[in-house]
Amino acid sequence: MILKSRKVTLLFCFFVLPLFLLVCSTSLSHATNVVHLASKHKFSPDQSKVAGVTGTNGVSVVNIGSADDFKRKPQEEQRVNQVSATGLGKKISARSAFVLDSRTGRTIYEQMPDLPGQPASTIKVLTGLIAMEGLRDNDRVYASRYAANMPRSKVYLKRGASYRVNDLVNAVLMASANDASVALAEKIAGSEKAFAKLMTKKAEALGARHTVCKSANGLTRRGQQTTARDLAVIFNQAMENAEFAERMKLTKTKASAGWHLRTHNKALWNVDGALGGKTGYTRAARQTYVGKFKRGSRELVVSIMGSETMWSDIKALVEYGFSQPGKGEAVTVAENEVTGDDSIPSLSRKSKIPQMAELIVLAEQKKKTKI
Numbered sequence: 095m096i097l098k099s100r101k102v103t104l105l106f107c108f109f110v111l112p113l114f115l116l117v118c119s120t121s122l123s124h125a126t127n128v129v130h131l132a133s134k135h136k137f138s139p140d141q142s143k144v145a146g147v148t149g150t151n152g153v154s155v156v157n158i159g160s161a162d163d164f165k166r167k168p169q170e171e172q173r174v175n176q177v178s179a180t181g182l183g184k185k186i187s188a189r190s191a192f193v194l195d196s197r198t199g200r201t202i203y204e205q206m207p208d209l210p211g212q213p214a215s216t217i218k219v220l221t222g223l224i225a226m227e228g229l230r231d232n233d234r235v236y237a238s239r240y241a242a243n244m245p246r247s248k249v250y251l252k253r254g255a256s257y258r259v260n261d262l263v264n265a266v267l268m269a270s271a272n273d274a275s276v277a278l279a280e281k282i283a284g285s286e287k288a289f290a291k292l293m294t295k296k297a298e299a300l301g302a303r304h305t306v307c308k309s310a311n312g313l314t315r316r317g318q319q320t321t322a323r324d325l326a327v328i329f330n331q332a333m334e335n336a337e338f339a340e341r342m343k344l345t346k347t348k349a350s351a352g353w354h355l356r357t358h359n360k361a362l363w364n365v366d367g368a369l370g371g372k373t374g375y376t377r378a379a380r381q382t383y384v385g386k387f388k389r390g391s392r393e394l395v396v397s398i399m400g401s402e403t404m405w406s407d408i409k410a411l412v413e414y415g416f417s418q419p420g421k422g423e424a425v426t427v428a429e430n431e432v433t434g435d436d437s438i439p440s441l442s443r444k445s446k447i448p449q450m451a452e453l454i455v456l457a458e459q460k461k462k463t464k465i
Contacts, residue, residue, distance in 0.1 A: 179203060182414050186407040189380070189400025192322040193415040196330050196386060196393035202415045207323040210304060211399050214374030214382045215247075215270045216325055217305075217312040220293045222267040222341070223332050225278045231260035235281045237273065244272035244311065249353050251277060261349035267341050268357045270373065272311040279310035286310050297324065300331040314378040325384040325397040333370065333386050333395075342370025342386075360405060361385055365412055369393075373404070387412050392420050 183205055190211070193203040201207075229235075235258075237251035249271045251257065262278050265271035279289035286309060293307035302324035308315035333339045345363065346356045361368040361383075371385020381404035384397040394415045401407050 179414075182410060185410050186398070187402040188322075188398035188404075188407045190322040191398045191407070191411060192326045192396070193411055194326045194330060194395040194397075195420065196333075196395050202394065202418050203411065204323070208304060208321050209399070210319040210321055212314050212318060212376060212379035213305075213312050213320040213325065213399075214376045214379035215312045216372045216374040216382045216384050216397075217293070217307060217309075217320065218266050218270060218275055218374075219325075219329055219332055219372050219384065220296055220307065221275045221278060221289075221310050222263050223335065223338055224289075224292060224296055225259060225263050225266070225282065226335070226337055228282050229259045229278075231258065231263075233259045233281075235259060235262055235277050237277045238280055240286075241273050241276040241280060244276055245313070247271055247358075248273040249351075249355075258350055261351050261353065264341060264344070264347055264349060264355055265353065266311075267338075267372065268344060268347070268355045269353075270358055272313065275311035297328055301327045312374055312376070312379075314376050320399075322397045322399050325382075325399070326395045329372070329384040329386065329397070330395045339370060342372075359385065361387075361408055364405065365409055367412070367416075383408060387415075389416050392416060 182203065186205075188205070190206040190209045191203065192201070192205075192207040194200070195202055234256040236256050237253055239253045242251045242253040247270045249265045249269060251273045257274075257277070259278070259281075262271075262274040265274040266278065276286050279286045283289035283292055289310050290307040293310070294305065297305040297307065297320075302320070305320040305324045305328070306318060308318035312318075333342070342359075343362065344357060346354070348354055358373045359368070359371045361371050365387065367387040367389040369386045369388055371383060374382035379399065381401040382397075382399045383401070383404055384395070385408070387394050387396065394412065396408060396411045396415065398404065398407050398411070
């Protein structure tokens with residue numbers, strides 16, 4: 095009996111007990127050992143961003159997340175950008191808005207950019223540009239009764255009096271003078287109506303496809319229209335003209351006629367990086383604006399139409415534009431198809447602006463055709 099008990103004890107000590115200890119040791123090692131992960135994938139998580147969590151028994155457990163967590167990040171960043179743009183749309187009061195990368199032609203932000211509307215005085219960009227290209231600074235312009243009777247804003251031209259082109263152009267671009275706009279239009283094309291047709295052709299030549307001008311100063315006319323996109327395209331091209339750009343950055347000047355002109359563009363001293371811009375307002379158009387801004391090596395053109403809070407809208411759009419990555423391919427504007435003498439080809443940045451003589455000849459040809 096004693097012999098059998100000893101055999102059972104020996105069996106337990108040499109076989110059962112070692113087996114039990116082995117099982118316990120294996121389980122314990124799985125629960126407490128630190129696991130080192132090695133990966134041949136090109137992407138390895140940044141260790142500074144890996145969360146370290148203390149587990150049981152003081153062992154540091156590494157939480158690297160799942161593969162889905164890493165794949166989801168680009169989508170999350172894109173969603174953040176979409177939310178920012180959506181938030182901007184709610185923040186501004188403008189009916190339509192457009193932000194253009196001046197160097198690449200890339201659209202940075204758009205809100206109903208092709209919605210047509212009355213341009214108000216922003217269209218004077220075309221009036222001033224055409225006058226600079228077609229007339230000399232010292233040329234004299236006589237004010238007609240029609241020009242002198244234009245409503246405000248104005249510099250109060252006197253019927254029959256003559257004025258230097260240089261003074262009138264500054265009055266148009268800085269003080270938004272309606273009378274000076276019409277005086278220049280009559281000098282160049284003979285009538286405001288004929289000049290408005292030249293403005294439409296000029297807009298088309300600069301790449302604006304939906305702009306129709308019916309006045310030299312932007313006062314409300316039936317059938318007259320532009321879009322936020324067109325305004326940005328026109329102004330971006332106009333600012334390639336060095337003389338135009340120099341005039342647009344002036345805050346004040348004194349004309350030889352004795353006028354003290356001050357720009358309406360408050361962005362020049364209120365918005366960082368402002369290079370120039372043109373404001374506008376009529377009851378039909380509400381507040382309109384187009385301007386160019388530069389910070390570092392980046393340049394943006396911002397345009398709005400139908401705004402009730404113009405200056406806060408501009409600031410919001412400028413800040414948003416510069417906060418976005420400056421990458422992307424340039425948007426190429428297709429050239430017009432030449433269908434006859436009435437067509438003017440679209441211009442690239444390096445192309446020369448059509449000479450004013452060509453536009454005037456075009457206007458005369460149309461007059462003879464009607465007769």
